[in-house]
Amino acid sequence: MSLETDGPGDSPHLVIYNRIWQSIAERKLRPGTRLKEEQLAEIFAVSRARVRQALSALERDGLVTLVPNRGAFVAEPSIEEARDIFFARRTIESQLVNRLCATRTPGAIARLEDHVALERDARKRGDKTDCVRLSGGFHLLIGELAGSPYLGDVLRDLVSRTSLILVMYQRRSQTDCGPDEHADIVAAIAAQDAATAMALMDHHMDHLEGTLDLDDELARQTDLKDLLQ
Amino acid sequence: MSLETDGPGDSPHLVIYNRIWQSIAERKLRPGTRLKEEQLAEIFAVSRARVRQALSALERDGLVTLVPNRGAFVAEPSIEEARDIFFARRTIESQLVNRLCATRTPGAIARLEDHVALERDARKRGDKTDCVRLSGGFHLLIGELAGSPYLGDVLRDLVSRTSLILVMYQRRSQTDCGPDEHADIVAAIAAQDAATAMALMDHHMDHLEGTLDLDDELARQTDLKDLLQ
DNA sequence: CATCCATTTATTGTCTACAATTTTGTTGCA
DNA sequence: TGCAACAAAATTGTAGACAATAAATGGATG
Numbered sequence A, B: 001m002s003l004e005t006d007g008p009g010d011s012p013h014l015v016i017y018n019r020i021w022q023s024i025a026e027r028k029l030r031p032g033t034r035l036k037e038e039q040l041a042e043i044f045a046v047s048r049a050r051v052r053q054a055l056s057a058l059e060r061d062g063l064v065t066l067v068p069n070r071g072a073f074v075a076e077p078s079i080e081e082a083r084d085i086f087f088a089r090r091t092i093e094s095q096l097v098n099r100l101c102a103t104r105t106p107g108a109i110a111r112l113e114d115h116v117a118l119e120r121d122a123r124k125r126g127d128k129t130d131c132v133r134l135s136g137g138f139h140l141l142i143g144e145l146a147g148s149p150y151l152g153d154v155l156r157d158l159v160s161r162t163s164l165i166l167v168m169y170q171r172r173s174q175t176d177c178g179p180d181e182h183a184d185i186v187a188a189i190a191a192q193d194a195a196t197a198m199a200l201m202d203h204h205m206d207h208l209e210g211t212l213d214l215d216d217e218l219a220r221q222t223d224l225k226d227l228l229q
Numbered sequence C: 001c002a003t004c005c006a007t008t009t010a011t012t013g014t015c016t017a018c019a020a021t022t023t024t025g026t027t028g029c030a
Numbered sequence D: 001t002g003c004a005a006c007a008a009a010a011t012t013g014t015a016g017a018c019a020a021t022a023a024a025t026g027g028a029t030g
Helices: A012-025 A037-044 A048-060 A079-103 A106-125 A128-145 A149-169 A181-190 A194-210 B012-025 B037-044 B048-060 B079-103 B106-125 B128-145 B149-169 B181-190 B194-210
Strands: A064-067 A071-074 B064-067 B071-074
Touching: A012 A037, A012 A048, A012 A149, A037 A048, A048 A064, A048 A071, A048 B048, A079 A128, A079 A149, A079 A181, A079 A194, A079 B079, A079 B149, A106 A128, A106 A181, A128 A149, A149 B079, A149 B149, A181 A194, B012 B037, B012 B048, B012 B149, B037 B048, B048 B064, B048 B071, B079 B128, B079 B149, B079 B181, B079 B194, B106 B128, B106 B181, B128 B149, B181 B194
Parallel strands: none
Antiparallel strands: A064 A071, B064 B071
């Protein structure tokens, strides 16, 4: 399973989508950055029409904001939006975990355990990039295995939006994958202990949300006029 | 609150989106119908680019299927997809109802009760069209009032998809809004009885799913070759 | 007579040029 | 000197034309 390879078979505008997504996740593109169509067209050596498709898709997934006659900007989710996204994630992920406890198969458990092993390995190697990517991948895997394609897609969208929120509001580079919370969740699923699995997932999301500065107004990249008052 | 007025301020491609959505919900456009871009461009007196935007948005919401180099077709959700949509609705709506019990305000309760009154009135008048539209509107209102914009949007999407599923799989013209199930749900929310409210919503969705022919393979509009064997 | 292949036609995908809008810099005036 | 109106530049929005692709039709062949 590949999480972010802009494979050759994909539609051409998807490679632009993925590259921008990746640059945002890697904090190269800061929130609020203007994305000029012509500029992007030159960079990727494609026509503006392609760029427009990609930007439109990015807007749909909440990663960029499209202002009519003004252009595209890397999105700046507000504190309220960030809280809402976390609420939605808690809601959906705990329900998916619940369902996974019911519909679990040996194959699903194996894939989850394999993934957790990969995470552990990345942490041991100290590879921050892999660590972050795999951490997101764990949640995508939950979405994929729970047996609800629709909610799986919703979760994929939420994970994308979360990565942007982390860029904006996470204090230190506390990219902290959490010690072995994922492993505990997998164990609860394997034991078909739905109540524990849901509680653990809830706690896991609380923990992640706790690493953010959602109370400190200064941490928020807000309008210039508010900052200079 | 307007549910389907293609107001003049909206982006032009949204009026096309809404018109097609409306035609699908009214069963004028049957599932599988081909939607030629040029044809639509002529009908709405716009350029093909606009039509493409609208079709792209309709695909995102699962109402049309876009086949590369073939064109756009009114979507034909499979039985599996239909079940998945209903699962997602049960999951999300019961959680939203739960939250609504916690965050309810007098204003929210009033709006819900007003809406239920409108529904009752439409049923008394025997206005099928209004009845169906208001029935969907009730669920959208739940999404709006629950205080999670994100999950509210997800629910909006799910309601759209559900209307297409009803077109495909509902037996007789049993458009049946259910007697007063909505009123019961509102009452439970007003009483802050979360457990009852969630159970009622679950039952309500079960009831709706029960009016479908999701078991009978014959009810499914399938490929010609399967029908003529 | 059926089947396979080439040609034709229709439809979508893409690109380039033009129009509308916003922003920015300049100039005139109070 | 500060503000406002105006003009110019840059950027997005739109439309029309062209190219690529897939279905359909007709004909040739086994």
